[in-house]
Structure formats: C-alpha cells, structure tokens
Amino acid sequence: MxxxxxxxxxxxxxxxxxxxxxxxxxxxxxxxxxxxxxxxxxxxxxxxLLAVYAGRPTPLTPAHRLSEALGVRLYLKREDLTHTGSHxxxxxxxxxxxxxxxxxxxxxxxxxxxxxxxxxxxxxxxxxxxxxxxxxxxxxxxxxxxxxxxxxxxxxxxxxxxxxxxxxxxxxxxxxxxxxxxxxxxxxxxxxxxxxxxPWMVREFQRVIGEEARGQCAEELRAGVPDYVVACVGGGSNAAGTFAGFADTPARFVGVEAEGGAGAARGRLGVLHGCRSLFLQDGDGQIVEAHSVAAGLDYPGVGPEHAHLRDLGRARYVTVTDEEAIGAAVRLARTEGIVPALESAHALAWVIRAAGDGRLPAGSTVLMTLSGRGDKDASTLKELL
Missing domain, CATH: 3.40.50.1100 (Rossmann fold)
Structure with missing residues (x-):
C-alpha cells in the first residue's frame, strides 16, 4: 500500500x-x-498536534469478556478516544x-x-x-x-x-x-x-492508525501480528489507514460494509465524485442510492484502493445488516462498557457472526478498529431499541 x-x-x-x-x-x-x-x-x-491535541496514541484495548464468549482474542484500536470522538x-x-x-x-x-x-x-x-x-x-x-x-x-x-x-x-x-x-x-x-x-493523501494521514496498532500488537501478541485486521468501510478511510500498517504482514484484511451500501462487495466499475471505482448501479449504469442505519456508511461506492485490494485478493469485503450492527453495538456496551458508533458496530457484527459460524477459527487473534464512539447515535438507538 x-x-x-x-x-x-x-x-x-x-x-x-x-x-x-x-x-x-x-x-x-x-x-x-x-x-x-x-x-x-x-x-x-x-x-x-496528533499527540497534544488529538490525544494520540490511542490505546489497544483487549475485549476480555467478549473474547471469552466468542472464542477468539479480540483487540480494539480505540479511535473513539481521540478528540472529537473518531478517526x-x-x-x-x-x-x-x-x-x-x-x-x-x-x-x-x-x-x-x-x-x-x-x-x-x-x-x-x-x-x-x-x-x-x-x-x-x-x-x-x-x-x-x-x-x-x-x-x-x-x-x-x-x-x-x-x-x-x-x-x-x-x-x-x-x-x-x-x-x-x-x-x-x-x-x-x-x-x-x-x-x-x-484517496492516497487521506490514506497517508490515516496511516497513523495502522502504524500505532502494528507497534502495539508487537508488544501485546505473542506472534506480534494479528491473524485478522477488521474495519468498517464506507468510503473506507479508517480501514485504509489500518490496513496500511500491516500491508507487509500475513494478516488477513476484512472490510465490513453496510448491506445497503456494499460498493466493494457488489459494486460495478464506474465513475463518481472524481474517481473510477466500484459503485452500486442499476442496469443503465445509474448510481443506486445506498442505505444504512449508520450515516457514515450511507455511500454507494468504495475508495479506489479498496477496489484494487479486493481484485488482488489482499482484502475481503463482506456485509452486515442494520439489525446485526445494532445488536453488536448493544453487545459491546453490555460486555465491555464501550458504546461504539454504528459504523464501527458493523465491523464488530461481522466478528461476532464469523466467530459463531467458524469463519474465524477458535483462538484467532483479531484486531478491529473501533473508528468512533456512539454518542452521536444515541437518538437513533433509543428509537430502535
């Protein structure tokens, strides 16, 4: 990368x-x-500025109770703890x-x-x-x-x-x-x-997430590198920044999109907002509107580097539903005392699902970027729960 x-x-x-x-x-x-x-x-x-104003480095938090329940070792890269509450x-x-x-x-x-x-x-x-x-x-x-x-x-x-x-x-x-x-x-x-x-300028500014996490994993994990690196993807900046820190490792990358905004998982080649990438389109090539309970994932495409990583097989892109994301947000709150942004809850929802159906082998180490905190989604969650 x-x-x-x-x-x-x-x-x-x-x-x-x-x-x-x-x-x-x-x-x-x-x-x-x-x-x-x-x-x-x-x-x-x-x-x-990142250190004295934004509050970096952000911690790598082991999710002990959730890890025990899922049978994997889950670590959260806490971008929710930055000033302003996200990456x-x-x-x-x-x-x-x-x-x-x-x-x-x-x-x-x-x-x-x-x-x-x-x-x-x-x-x-x-x-x-x-x-x-x-x-x-x-x-x-x-x-x-x-x-x-x-x-x-x-x-x-x-x-x-x-x-x-x-x-x-x-x-x-x-x-x-x-x-x-x-x-x-x-x-x-x-x-x-x-x-x-x-696309690459924003990725370089977000690379700090992955580089910090790489060093923290080297201290925390016996192998030094997680088996899986997982992040939510709308346009994809927090995922791109996280993946960049592990590009030369065998860690498997998983980008998690909203079911209603799956540009990487189900998009077709097109041009929107100045770049050629994968976008949701109808039979006539017109952009199809995306939908997600998480406003930050409500985008009908994905950044061009993510499209390229998908083609190379370096990253896998999957989707979760609104209901799964809401359930994951509640579960993290009640097991770890952390209320995540609904965007981040999509990534967690996939971890929960994959651990349950065996796609995440028992004992796997998983690094997940928790890209933001859930304060902003309180009214949405209050209505839906």
Whole structure:
C-alpha cells in the first residue's frame, strides 16, 4: 500500500475525473501535499498536534469478556478516544495544516455521520480558518448532536435537499461549491475517495492508525501480528489507514460494509465524485442510492484502493445488516462498557457472526478498529431499541 501510479491509479481504479475547473486545483493540492509530506517540519507539526491535541496514541484495548464468549482474542484500536470522538481528526488536522501552508482561508467539507464535519470545524477553529460543511438534510435530522457541535465550533452547516439527502449528495454539493471557491478554499474530503490525490493523501494521514496498532500488537501478541485486521468501510478511510500498517504482514484484511451500501462487495466499475471505482448501479449504469442505519456508511461506492485490494485478493469485503450492527453495538456496551458508533458496530457484527459460524477459527487473534464512539447515535438507538 504505497504511492499509486500516475494520476492516482490503483490498478484500473482511481484517477482524476474532475471538471476542468478543478483539474488545476487538484494538481495544486497534489504538489503541495508531496512537498509537505517530504518536509520533516510539516510531519513534525502534524505529529505534535496528533499527540497534544488529538490525544494520540490511542490505546489497544483487549475485549476480555467478549473474547471469552466468542472464542477468539479480540483487540480494539480505540479511535473513539481521540478528540472529537473518531478517526476523522487524523486526516483533518493534516489537511488543515496543508491548507494553511497553501495560504487558504477556508475548509470545505462533506459529512454524513457528522464526525468529519465536527473534525473539520474543530481544526478550522484551532487554526483560525473558516469552515463550510455540506450535510444531507436526512443526516441533519438523525445526527442533530453533531450539527450542534459544528455550529458551536463556528462552522456553517449547509443542508443538502437533493437526491437521497445523505452523504453522496453532500459530497456532490461540496465539490460544486469548490468549483467557485478554489482561489481561497481547500476541499477537505473526509474519506479515501474523490479525484487524485485525495484517496492516497487521506490514506497517508490515516496511516497513523495502522502504524500505532502494528507497534502495539508487537508488544501485546505473542506472534506480534494479528491473524485478522477488521474495519468498517464506507468510503473506507479508517480501514485504509489500518490496513496500511500491516500491508507487509500475513494478516488477513476484512472490510465490513453496510448491506445497503456494499460498493466493494457488489459494486460495478464506474465513475463518481472524481474517481473510477466500484459503485452500486442499476442496469443503465445509474448510481443506486445506498442505505444504512449508520450515516457514515450511507455511500454507494468504495475508495479506489479498496477496489484494487479486493481484485488482488489482499482484502475481503463482506456485509452486515442494520439489525446485526445494532445488536453488536448493544453487545459491546453490555460486555465491555464501550458504546461504539454504528459504523464501527458493523465491523464488530461481522466478528461476532464469523466467530459463531467458524469463519474465524477458535483462538484467532483479531484486531478491529473501533473508528468512533456512539454518542452521536444515541437518538437513533433509543428509537430502535
């Protein structure tokens, strides 16, 4: 999981399918990121913010009671314990520092579950930038707490009323807005999707998850490497960052998608939001709306590197239902005292299912990235339980 080929190609996926008005902006981001990532000063500034502001390193928590019940050794990489409550802050702090380096004054973002929007608003407040966050009207209704947090932090939250009024439409509107604001604004995309260089740039900013976990596993596990590395996948940034830390190991990668948003598991080749990847489509090639109880997984595709990993057989992509995810969230709360985000609960639901039907052999070691905490989903869970 190194640098992609020219124009961000991961095998046949990726690329820079951007409107002509954004091609130059993408090129400038690409050039600025390459320079910054090669600059020890930039890397040092980001590392310090991740440590003293975001709260890294996050712990690796053994799930003792759940492990005993399942017959496997389950370890949780606790991204829910970062400032703002999810892995999103890792990427946003990197992109916000890059925006300052480029002389931009505003961050533009899309958000589904609201965690990326909160992280963007947080970084903007910290660094003295403006923030404009696009969010589907449906997601605004089900993620009211995060909408309040964004506005409390000074961000403008723009409701998106078109299409399914969820993450896909918020992303489309954010990209349209960027067309007219490239002169003073940086589009801070939240996942490993979009035109080059975003898929690999976001993965590099999230690589800290996997690299930390790799070192922690070396200390915690007798073999030093888990048998399985599992993470939820919408666009796929927390999974990409986690997998990157174990790319040269024999660990088996499992990406867990929502049943109603299974781009990697059931998508077909197409182009959306600036990249060529796997997307849910109808017989005419039109994008099919995704659905998930977890707003952050409510996306009809997957990042291009995940599509490539699937083709290579390096990662396996599976799906779980809303009901399984809700059940997993409750089970983790009642066995380990941890309320996970519904996105993360999808990954746990697969671990529970696979341990039960033998696809996870007894005694296996499993590292699962717990990408966010469940505060934001309290109202949804209250209605459904």
């Amino acid at each position: 190194g640098e992609p080929r020219a124009l961000g190609r991961f095998g046949e996926y990726g690329g820079r399918y951007a409107p002509e008005s954004l091609v130059e902006a993408c090129r400038e981001v690409d050039e600025a990121f390459r320079e910054a990532w090669a600059d020890p000063g930039f890397r040092g500034a980001l590392a310090r 999103k802050i890792n990427n946003v702090l990197g992109q916000a520092l890059l925006a300052v380096r480029m002389g931009q004054r505003r961050l533009i973002a899309e958000t589904g579950a609201g965690q990326h929007g909160v992280a963007t608003a947080t970084a903007a407040a910290l660094l003295g930038l403006e923030a404009t966050v696009f969010m589907g009207e449906r997601d605004i209704e089900r993620q009211a707490l995060n909408v309040f947090r964004m506005r409390m932090l000074g961000a403008e939250v723009v409701p998106v009323t078109t299409g399914s009024r969820t993450l896909k439409d918020a992303t489309s509107e954010a990209m349209r807005y960027w067309v007219g604001a490239t002169g003073d604004s940086h589009y801070c995309i939240g996942s490993v999707v979009g035109p080059d260089p975003y």
